[in-house]
Amino acid sequence: MPTLLNINSYHYPKGGADAVYLRHAALMAEAGWEPAFFSMVHEENLPSEWSPYFVSEIEYGKSGSKLDQLAAAGKIIYSLEARAKLKELLRARRPDFAHVHNIYHHISPSILGLLAEEGVPSVLTAHDLKLLCPAYTMLTGGAVCERCKGGRLHNVVAHRCMKGSLALSALIYLESSVHRLFGLYRDHLARVILPSRFYLAKFQEWGWPAEKLTYIPNFIEADQYTARPDPGGYFLYFGRLSPEKGVATLLRAAALAQVKLRIAGAGPAEAELRALADATGAQAEFLGVVRGAALSELVSDSRCVVLPSEWYENAPMSVLEAFAMGKPVLGADIGGIPELVRPDETGFLFASGDAEQLAARMRHIQGLPAPALRDMGNLASRFVRDRFSSKVYQDAMLGLYSALRA
Known part of the structure; x- marks a missing residue:
């Protein structure tokens, strides 16, 4: 063996x-x-x-x-x-x-x-x-950045890309430079x-x-999930609460669209996001970290799962999990998300960081009849079982x- x-x-x-x-x-x-x-x-x-x-x-x-x-x-x-x-x-x-x-x-x-x-x-x-980049998220000041392309790694220090810290950015610059120099x-x-x-x-x-x-x-082990495509009454975000995840944009959009939003997760931006929800009047409920059967129930009872990322997502497992449970995904048009979310088939896309467009998509989904969302959820479930x-x-x-x- x-x-x-x-x-x-x-x-x-x-x-x-x-x-x-x-x-x-x-x-x-x-x-x-x-x-x-x-x-x-x-x-x-x-x-x-x-x-x-x-x-x-x-x-x-x-x-x-x-x-x-x-x-x-x-x-x-x-x-x-x-x-x-x-x-x-x-x-x-x-x-x-x-x-x-x-x-x-x-x-x-x-x-x-x-x-x-x-x-x-x-x-x-x-x-x-x-x-590729010493700052693995490729973000500077909350925006996607590719200044280090072509070996210009010094930019990670010049822009203090690592948590705004000069010392930490310098260390990570040295790390990446050594690794590249010696082809490790x-x-x-x-x-x-x-x-x-x-x-x-x-x-x-x-x-x-x-x-x-x-x-x-x-x-994904899709057979371990039960597809329940009947749409519920709220939108759901589950994942880390950090700036690159775009949850602030989601809260602004939910307030504009006047829809119910539930947020499952924790992270360094939680206090700021709670304050934003209060300030905008978003109908948002923060649930903390939810795992296992409780998370599956939360996803299954939702209308749509939202992934509002503002960085180069790779191949987010949250999309596959939502699909496996028969739920369409409303995702930002960034990174690998568009490879998974097919507009009007397995979900919907919006321009990353655009709260107004996201709000428009949420209003559209809120107004869709149950059979349309159910058909989309069934298609998403088949898609993930066939391809992933x-x-x-x-x-x-x-x-x-x-x-x-x-």
Whole structure:
């Protein structure tokens, strides 16, 4: 039985990329690959027999001495500890293949050269645009920015793109510059997997060779969801409450359209968003973090799910989850969202950041008869089951692994 080494900074579902890392490992195990794991020590990690090989925790920005912070900064750029720990793992069990997810800042690409030296082919799923731009969201001052294109990485410092901090922006600039100078990602990865065609095109625009890139969309276990396409009376946003998600625009639009809105999630912008809801008179209810069956019930009872993003979304799982439950999606026309949301078929699109156009779409959806929304929800459910099933994903990944091991 071949062994697949799964690598990610967090060994628990902290975010979407971490959840994909765990689901991917489980799906490949079903296909006959024995899973091994390499990650970072964290108190919330899932139990693992591989945890003795995990690297020590790094959470840059936590309180500590200047020496501790300097050591953490060094690990962010090139972690000798991660390389040594991985070497121990490889001596105990040599994998046949390695699949990398998010490793920057915590594990670092120091491990990629070691895998190449040991003859273990590795691929990386790009969950964001970090390999292109030091600021992985490609946002500056709340707006999409591509100033770093063409190697002009100094812009991340000039515009203080990392949380408005000169020190943090300088560190991330140094990190990306070193990684590019020594080709730590590009020279050692056999392939980069892009879950959206938008990201595939963006990587090529920024200079990555086409032969290093492969498009494989995300998957969803659609059979675990029950499609309930009967429309409810409210619009729903579920996800992180941070500026790039466009929830402020959504609140303004809901106030203009005078429709009911429910918001499930938490994040750094929550207090500001609550104040905005009060100021605009939006009929918005903040529900906090909702997961599992409670979230499924919330989605199923909604009229439409809204994804008002204002950054280059990749291939958002929230769209696939909404579709699986028979709900159309009203999405911003940005990033990979238009690849999933087909106007008047599986949902509706609006210009990202345009509250007035979003309000117009919400009024239109509010006025649609139930049979029209029900038909759209049924079509969305079929679409996700046909195009984004675990079988489609598994076959594509196994085909890639086989080709790269040949």
